[in-house]
Amino acid sequence: MTGSRTGGRVAPAAVLTVFMVGGLVLPLGLVLAELAAEPERLGQVVGESAAAAGRSVLLAVVVAAIALPPAITVARSLTRARHAVRVVGVALCVLPLVLNLLVVILAWMVVLEREGLVNTLWTTMALPGDPPQILYTRSAAVLAMAYVVMPVMALILLDSFRRIDPRMREAARLLGARPLTRFVLVELGFVAPALVTAYVMGYVLCLNLYLVPEYLTGPHLTTLGFLVQENVIKSFDLGSAAVQATMLFVMAVLPVCGALAMDRGVRQR
Amino acid sequence: MAADVAPQHVLRLDRVSFRRGSREVLREVTLDLRPGERLGLIGPSGAGKTTLLRLLAGLERPASGVVQPAVVPGERSADGIRVGLLFQDLGLFPHMRVRSNVAFPLLARSVPRDARRRRATEALVQAGIGDFADRFPGSLSGGERQRVAIVRTLLSEPSIVLLDEPFASLDPHLVGRFAEWLEDLRSRAEVCMVLVTHDVRLVMRWADRLAILVDGAVEQVGSPTELYARPRTAFVATFLGEANVVDAVVIEATGAGSVLCEVPALEGRSVRASVATDMAVGARCRLVIRPEHLAVGNAGEPGGLTCEVAGVGFAGRSADLLLTTGTGASLRTNAGPADLTRSTGEKVTVRWPPVQTHAVAP
Numbered sequence: 001m002t003g004s005r006t007g008g009r010v011a012p013a014a015v016l017t018v019f020m021v022g023g024l025v026l027p028l029g030l031v032l033a034e035l036a037a038e039p040e041r042l043g044q045v046v047g048e049s050a051a052a053a054g055r056s057v058l059l060a061v062v063v064a065a066i067a068l069p070p071a072i073t074v075a076r077s078l079t080r081a082r083h084a085v086r087v088v089g090v091a092l093c094v095l096p097l098v099l100n101l102l103v104v105i106l107a108w109m110v111v112l113e114r115e116g117l118v119n120t121l122w123t124t125m126a127l128p129g130d131p132p133q134i135l136y137t138r139s140a141a142v143l144a145m146a147y148v149v150m151p152v153m154a155l156i157l158l159d160s161f162r163r164i165d166p167r168m169r170e171a172a173r174l175l176g177a178r179p180l181t182r183f184v185l186v187e188l189g190f191v192a193p194a195l196v197t198a199y200v201m202g203y204v205l206c207l208n209l210y211l212v213p214e215y216l217t218g219p220h221l222t223t224l225g226f227l228v229q230e231n232v233i234k235s236f237d238l239g240s241a242a243v244q245a246t247m248l249f250v251m252a253v254l255p256v257c258g259a260l261a262m263d264r265g266v267r268q269r
Numbered sequence: 270m271a272a273d274v275a276p277q278h279v280l281r282l283d284r285v286s287f288r289r290g291s292r293e294v295l296r297e298v299t300l301d302l303r304p305g306e307r308l309g310l311i312g313p314s315g316a317g318k319t320t321l322l323r324l325l326a327g328l329e330r331p332a333s334g335v336v337q338p339a340v341v342p343g344e345r346s347a348d349g350i351r352v353g354l355l356f357q358d359l360g361l362f363p364h365m366r367v368r369s370n371v372a373f374p375l376l377a378r379s380v381p382r383d384a385r386r387r388r389a390t391e392a393l394v395q396a397g398i399g400d401f402a403d404r405f406p407g408s409l410s411g412g413e414r415q416r417v418a419i420v421r422t423l424l425s426e427p428s429i430v431l432l433d434e435p436f437a438s439l440d441p442h443l444v445g446r447f448a449e450w451l452e453d454l455r456s457r458a459e460v461c462m463v464l465v466t467h468d469v470r471l472v473m474r475w476a477d478r479l480a481i482l483v484d485g486a487v488e489q490v491g492s493p494t495e496l497y498a499r500p501r502t503a504f505v506a507t508f509l510g511e512a513n514v515v516d517a518v519v520i521e522a523t524g525a526g527s528v529l530c531e532v533p534a535l536e537g538r539s540v541r542a543s544v545a546t547d548m549a550v551g552a553r554c555r556l557v558i559r560p561e562h563l564a565v566g567n568a569g570e571p572g573g574l575t576c577e578v579a580g581v582g583f584a585g586r587s588a589d590l591l592l593t594t595g596t597g598a599s600l601r602t603n604a605g606p607a608d609l610t611r612s613t614g615e616k617v618t619v620r621w622p623p624v625q626t627h628a629v630a631p
Contacts, residue, residue, distance in 0.1 A: 165358065165360065167356045167358055167359075167360040168360050168361075168362060170328060170342070170354075170356070170360065171354075171356065171359075171360030171361075171362075172360075172362075172373070172377075173328075173342045173343050174326060174328075174342045174343050174352070174353060174354050174425070175343060175353075175373050175374040175377055175421070175422075175425045176343035176344070176374055176377035176378055176425055177343065177373065177374075177376075177377040178377070181376070181377060185362075185365075185373075185376075186362055189362065189364045189365065190362070190363070190364050192364065
């Protein structure tokens, strides 16, 4: 009995392990092992990719930070909304995920270009000064990436906000706390683990949105993901691509491990 | 004379009604809270007790009627009244340690960090739960969480504390000790306390006054002794304790707070009973006789009503006898331990003192 139950739990894990090792870790490992035989080459690839890696991390950190406040606002509003409104809101949050990334990029080009929506509105509303030039600046990439990751972050936060006991809010009110204190200490305090998860998820997703800065900003914001693509598709330099992919993997996994450690600490309460 | 003098009150509900959707949850409730008093609010489930507490705390607005002074949650009124409410599920913040939970009302009043930490620790120590300061609420038992929540409420310096079922999550053997602890805290804080509970026996010992709420309306307010001895309705009588309630007809109204009734269930005997409100001759009423006021004797004793024992139950220091009268009516008694030897079918005699019999409207 026990053996079959254990077997039932182990089998899916084993399949997953084989899938991960066979599909990702094994080829990466083989290429890296080949490169390890040439340590100078390994060091050279890491050195050449360091600037792009730094840009990737910085961009992901900034975009996730910018997307977090609107994600909190959306999640909190959906929590308090009626059921039908919440369903529509969740559907709208899922929409950017199912859209092809190139479509999203094209849409933002239409919005931000010289004759685009922003500039047209600026002119129509007779706002002072010239319309801002956003396309092909860092702001364009940040805006579009935040647009993609914000709904995911909101969906992660939604469940946690829904688990806030309304009595807790009322208790804080009865104890004399002002609305901002209630929001920050009681609500955000309660959903803090989900905030960390949402932020890390936003950060990790940003690492993989390498096409957005490339098309909406330009080569001065090339990220590590784009270099991997170039090495695989154009240069066929699989060794360099493997090193860069491993760097990306480490950049993504480290914050996840940190978040898991924090989550474990919270659960031990 | 004394009844004409309006008692001083800290908060007053004047003909307050409250609706939730199409349902009228509270109907024309008039109730005052007096300084430093212990008011027990009892009634069956769904009577509107929690809603009444929420109105008193200012969390709900009445559909009609007035709450004086107007209460704004978390704020002190112009009269200096601040209301604290302890929810049934406590509303502790699970992500904060006990000390931070308790210090929260101080933080809300912008008390400096060191001062609020010191005061929170002192309050926990004074309440005998200083050891919990660094723990999270999730690691405490139900009773421990209750204590933390009460200490936190008291640190908000309320003039009135409303407690919604504070004993609900406690093991029965802990309720008495918890009530003592609560009373000790209350007397030191000198606050008016309103307690909603289903534990009628406990609240009768604890409260200065009781208010019984039925179907959103106050059925009766008074001291526990008054309500127990002179209930206004049969419901109040049976809610506060076991009672024999039998139908009767008034045959003589003396006008001095008593009536003479004919009781068909007691073989048509005439029984003198006290009344809270005047009753006319010929009016139908119900007589309330507490089981402990019925005296059981051996069969054939003069002046008593002959009954047959229908059941004997062991109730610790007493025996519960279920008796059947000659007309088939049932009577319950709390007899002495000697009556445990009575057997089913045995004939006994029952008597009751007139001063302990009370007539209520049907």
